[in-house]
Amino acid sequence: MSEIPYKIYLEENEMPDKWYNVRADMKKKPAPILNPGTLKPVTLEELSGIFCEELAKQELDDTTAYFDIPEDIRNFYKMYRPSPLVRAYCLEKKLDTPAHIYYKFEGNNTSGSHKLNSAIAQAYYAKKQGLKGVTTETGAGQWGTALSMACSYFDLDCQVYMV
């Protein structure tokens, strides 16, 4: 086996072109989400009132294993992905452990977190549906920042409620 580098980087062309939906492989599926008024499983139509339609479809689909990542999103991902898988040699040495420690570092983008991965997807589908804007909440600010950036990329209005 070749020596393992401090950082394992994939090539851009090794970046996944599909998202994986683990529900497809679950024999017992997560319970369906319910309409708070009727307490019946939410229908696509009801859910499309809150979320954009493509996202509502993804939300309710527990059988399709792979979803193509649209090309616009893949191109956006290339700004900061693939993200490195780091071998924590320095931490291992500090701890004096025989264990091999690896971490997947998602902080190398303006939102400082993994949140941009979903923000750009949600902004993309909102734009595709011809919406004017989106609203959301944020805690420390990573998600709010991720969504703000994604919205400005697709020229959408973004309103954030911050705890």
Add this chain to the structure above:
Amino acid sequence: MRTYGATVTPSPSMNTEVGRRINAEFPGTTGSLGCAISEAVEAALSQEGYRYVLGSVLAQVLLHQSVIGLETKAALDKYGIKADMIIGCAGGGSNLGGLISPFAGEMLRGEADYDIIAVEPASCPSLTRGVYAYDFCDTGKVCPLAKMYTLGSSFIPSANHAGGLRYHGMSSIVSELYDQKILSARSVEQTSVFEAARTFARVEGILPAPESSHAIKVAIDEALKCKETGEEKNIVFGLTGTGYFDMVAYQKFNDGEMSDYIPTDEDLRKSIECLPKV
């Protein structure tokens, strides 16, 4: 956020009905994510051409985050590395769910086995001390109900806890995988999390987000166990982000002013009693 053209409103605000109601019921409240979600949903529903978007918890978000796990698996495979443990922090469950998805898939298909650990704060212990039941995703009860491990949507976590793991519930996918014992969960106290963050920052040169540091804490604990047993385990964890949004928390830690608030059984009983009857 404003640099990118967004408008930012502190929650609970007086802009929405939910916000006004929560301010009236709990004057001076520091709010919660659940409450901010309700405000954002109301704002979306009351404006033409707007939709609500959520950064965690939902199945669609886990789906998008699966890019983390797919890349991780591709990188490991490239060097013929077989992970023994996979560790992630869990707030609403999106990074954890995304990181573990391909590995959990292998387990579900009976192709491989991993020790998957979700790490949550002791101050907001949805998996380790919550109940598996239908609950509202938000304090204002406008979103769909999801079956998940929850502390009750009226649970307002201690304000002294830093960052994004202060959510009462958990992704229904992560919850179901936990229930099926595909993954296990651990809760850790905030001060020990920041100690782990400091150790990590000093040798790896990255200031980790407090959320991510929950995973660091357990990764270090496990690596130290290996030191005792001499095992050469491959430990993989998700470093979800950097800590520059949480300088106030780091300041508190360095000033020795950080505390660990763990809710009592009585605290939890109160909010769990308010679960909807489904």
